[in-house]
Amino acid sequence: MKLIPTRTRSIGAVAPLLLCLTACMEQGPDMSETMSARANIPNQVLEVNNTIVERRQYSAERNAYFGDLHVHTGYSFDAYAFGTVATPYDAYRYAKGEPLAHPSGYEMQLRQPLDFYAVTDHAMFMGLLKEAADTTTAFSKTKAAQPIHNINAPDNYGSYSFFGRQTAFATFLPDVVGELVAGNLDEAEVEAVTRSAWADSINAADQYNQPGKFTTFAAYEYTSSTDEMGNLHRNVIFQGTDRLPEVPFSRFHSQNPEGLWNWMDDLREQGVESLAIPHNSNGSNGAMFALADWAGDPMDDDYANQRLRNEPLVEITQVKGTSETHPLLSETDEWASFELMPFRVATTLASTAPGSYVRDGLLRGMAMADAGTANPYKFGFVGASDTHTGAISDDEANFYSKVGLLDGTPEMRGSVPASFLMRTIIKYNAPDLLTEVDGKDYLTLSTFATWGASGVAGVWAEENTREAIYDAFRRKETFATSGPRMKVRFFGGYDFDATLIDDPEMAKKAYAQGVSMGSDLLASGDSAPQFLVWAVSDAVGGVPLQRAQVIKGYVKDGEHAEQVYDVACSDGLSVDPTTHRCPDNGARVNLADCSITPNVGAAELKTVWQDPDFEPGQEAFYYVRVLENPTCRWSTWDALRAGVEPRSDLAMTLQERVWSSPIWYKNRVSPLNKIMESVSELTGN
Secondary structure, eight states: OEEEEOOOOOOOOOOOOOOOSSGGGOOOOOOTTTSSGGGOOOOEEEEOOOOOOOOOSOOTTOEEEEEEEEEOOTTSHHHHHTTOOOOHHHHHHHHTTOOEEOTTSOEEOOSSOOSEEEEOOBSTTTTHHHHHHOTTSSGGGSGGGGGGTTTTSOOTTSSSSHHHHHHHHHHHHHHHHHHHHHTOSOHHHHHHHHHHHHHHHHHHHHHHOBTTTBEEOOEEEEOOEETTTEEOOEEEEESOSSEEESSOOOTTTOSSHHHHHHHHHHHHHTTOOEEEEEOOGGGSTTOTTOSBOTTSOBOOHHHHHHHHHHOOEEEEEETTEEOSOOTTTOTTOTTTTTTOOOBOTTSSSBOOSTTTSHHHHHHHHHHHHHTTSOOSOOOEEEEOOOBSSSSOOOOGGGOOOSSGGGTSSTTTTTSSOOOHHHHHHHHHHOGGGEEEETTEEEEOSSSGGGOOSOOEEEEEESSSSHHHHHHHHHHTOEEEESSSOOEEEEEEESSOOGGGGGOTTHHHHHHHHEEETTSEEEOOTTOOOEEEEEEEOOTTTOOOEEEEEEEEEEEETTEEEEEEEEEEESTTOOOOTTTOOOOOOOOOEETTTTEEOTTOSBSEEEEEEEOTTOOTTOOEEEEEEEEEOOEEOHHHHHHHHHTSOOOTTSOSEEOOEEEEOOEEEEOSSOHHHHHHHHHHHHHTO
16 A cells, blocks of 8 residues: 555634534534644545456447435444444445345345445544444543443433433534644544555455446545534545545534635645535535635635636535525425425524526536636536435335434424424433324424435436446536436437437437536537426336426526426326426326326426527526426325324325436637627727
8 A cells, every 4th residue: 555645735624613403513623723634634545556447338329327425334424323333344235136134133225226425424534433333442441432332332311321312423523623732642543444444444445346336435524614604524435446535524624615626626736536526505504505615705616616617516405404595585486395304404594596406506516607707616416315324215105214213213303293202202311302183292302304315416427337327427428316216317409309219229329419417518509598398207116207398497688587398298298388398298196005096197207398488599408307296295195004193293195306417508608708899899909
């Protein structure tokens, strides 16, 4: 193993100690000034042997592959606190179709294996809680580790130290920080634990990577947040494992995401390629797609280009809610309220909608470009789970949520009434964690009831290898689903006609004559482009599709504008040219048993569509959203199996969906160039 020095730059920031009692270590301390981290930024990469690529099922027209790029195991401080002991090796076996034990004792297993997977344990304190609980390790002998020794022992209520786990999660982090600041804990000792866990995570990825069959990525999560800004987390995905940083960059080194991008740029100069994927913008309180940088200054071209270079994708849906849009932002979109988690992550404080949702971020980026600044928010879409059990939970009918013992049963996640024993325990320890609905008490340990069985990342790639799938990430030929394995294609061009959708070489010709999702479509005079939309339902236990839609966003007179067009309807129905909506296809859900209307809906929807409101010269983005027929939400399934009525304050049903990445219709001459041309004409230069 060869260590190679890399150049790094750091941006530090002082912030208060932030704690939470729920998943994903959403908040924590900024260590960039309380430790010597400015001088100790991970500045080495390690080299391992390259994997020999076996080419299988190669297709120049590209295949659809499904995966999850946001998975936590027992190496994540919070996951271990919630009872997860699964390793990265366990997680990869699960993704390939093997069963995995849930911390609550039952078995988890996918309906169908995934094609790619990335374990993304938190960089901060990676492996440390697990090390503290193992009394054979040196770190377990430290003062900060002592309260963790009995974390796996049942408490007086037989609840496997539920309150003890919450206490451990809340106190371990500040205890370790306090010991580090006081000089009672060796910084190198803490880093050594992270170094070992990170190396093991890389080893697991290499062990289970099977080019042509199953792809893994070395990856981790960078966790930054503040009280005011909310969630600013990113998952960092490395292209390969031949050369990697010895220690991942974390909020120990900088709380400012710009510091992460600097580090990624420096690694890229050394030949180490990676990208970062922001997640849970819905819980960022408007900060994820802000109009100013970390220092509060207006964004300039350098900022925009660096962000886009390092963050070409965004996570549009996951367990902690969907971040596409919000009814307050999209008043004319009847489907804007899908699986909303309207709180700042790890709190019950409301998250400001503007700047927190992906569609609004796209519109903000277009407004910046319209004003002459580079667009920092020009991203493709992926879905993910953010599971903290090692196992993605993407099935409404078999949902086990994400944070182990805290939400692994219907009672714990608040979808069925609390038992007498649990009500007694909660009322004695924390009565504010109960809420009354329909005359019954439900647990409200967190915002679990607003979470969803979501989501999955899809890509179009030539083959199932790291190289091909990572290239798809980079060109943003990605899509996101809320769980089912629906496929969607989206192309834009000027030579498409209606016959293309039935052509056996549809994809080949679309690639040759146009551009795919994630791309710019340059203007061709005043000609209106055509868009090819194709979607197919989940082939394994999937539900029929109801409608395909195109979402358009643009800036007009300095204001954000958007339009939702239904473009293909199921059951032979036609789009109303005035309302741009499909008629109701009659699909319903029987809440008595969650059965659905038979023989309604489509296995496939496809069309060539042209924007009826196209205006030459007006730049816009377009993306596809395809909806299934309605089905039962996970909370309804939980209630049905328990023999109780579903909570009246939760949605009974939902319409699963898939989103394509956008296509940006672009003028060949930018607004800035037009301004410069006008100045030149006036000055004669």
